[in-house]
Amino acid sequence: AQSVAQPEDQVNVAEGNPLTVKCTYSVSGNPYLFWYVQYPNRGLQFLLKYITGDNLVKGSYGFEAEFNKSQTSFHLKKPSALVSDSALYFCAVRDKGGGFKTIFGAGTRLFVKA
Amino acid sequence: GAVVSQHPSWVICKSGTSVKIECRSLDFQATTMFWYRQFPKQSLMLMATSNEGSKATYEQGVEKDKFLINHASLTLSTLTVTSAHPEDSSFYICSAREGLIAADTQYFGPGTRLTVL
Numbered sequence: 544a545q546s547v548a549q550p551e552d553q554v555n556v557a558e559g560n561p562l563t564v565k566c567t568y569s570v571s572g573n574p575y576l577f578w579y580v581q582y583p584n585r586g587l588q589f590l591l592k593y594i595t596g597d598n599l600v601k602g603s604y605g606f607e608a609e610f611n612k613s614q615t616s617f618h619l620k621k622p623s624a625l626v627s628d629s630a631l632y633f634c635a636v637r638d639k640g641g642g643f644k645t646i647f648g649a650g651t652r653l654f655v656k657a
Numbered sequence: 658g659a660v661v662s663q664h665p666s667w668v669i670c671k672s673g674t675s676v677k678i679e680c681r682s683l684d685f686q687a688t689t690m691f692w693y694r695q696f697p698k699q700s701l702m703l704m705a706t707s708n709e710g711s712k713a714t715y716e717q718g719v720e721k722d723k724f725l726i727n728h729a730s731l732t733l734s735t736l737t738v739t740s741a742h743p744e745d746s747s748f749y750i751c752s753a754r755e756g757l758i759a760a761d762t763q764y765f766g767p768g769t770r771l772t773v774l
Binding site for chain 1 (some may be wrong): 658662663689698699700701703706748750752755760761762763764765766767768770
């Protein structure tokens, strides 16, 4: 069965500092991995995805994520956080051999303090 | 990027009435559309998956007769909450995919906040 874990309910970081939002996953086969961001009372916005190839994926708004197969992780990172990055972040996984069913993590709320 | 719209963005209705929510893919044809429900401070719960011209596939525990889904065209899907009750109050989000391969990205609408009095 597929599952996604976001171990931190909340991450606090000062503006200008690097940020990391953690995600680990479990699938029976090979994964497709996604990060989405949600602002208050809004739908999810796609940030980036890993399909295959280079383990470091670059996405929108300066975000990037690193796929680590041995640790089954796909942590979201940004070198320098902005106050406007404060939002709810969701990691999602899809099993390559499992059709299109996508499992979302519980979400991590990021607070960036000025 | 691909844009998905939802209408209305919020709706308040009386208990026992029905509410229709529209989901449109604006700049692409959606092979599949998805309806999610999100409770406060929780993740997304998939309610159903729909393909144009065919019946929706509902997730376990979701009442088909209560949450009617119609996927009329490749750019429009509707969710009707029938005989709404206060416990149906939630944030409903639709999503669409453009292609037919497993690596496709899902694009999400802005969501609809439903409040049933």
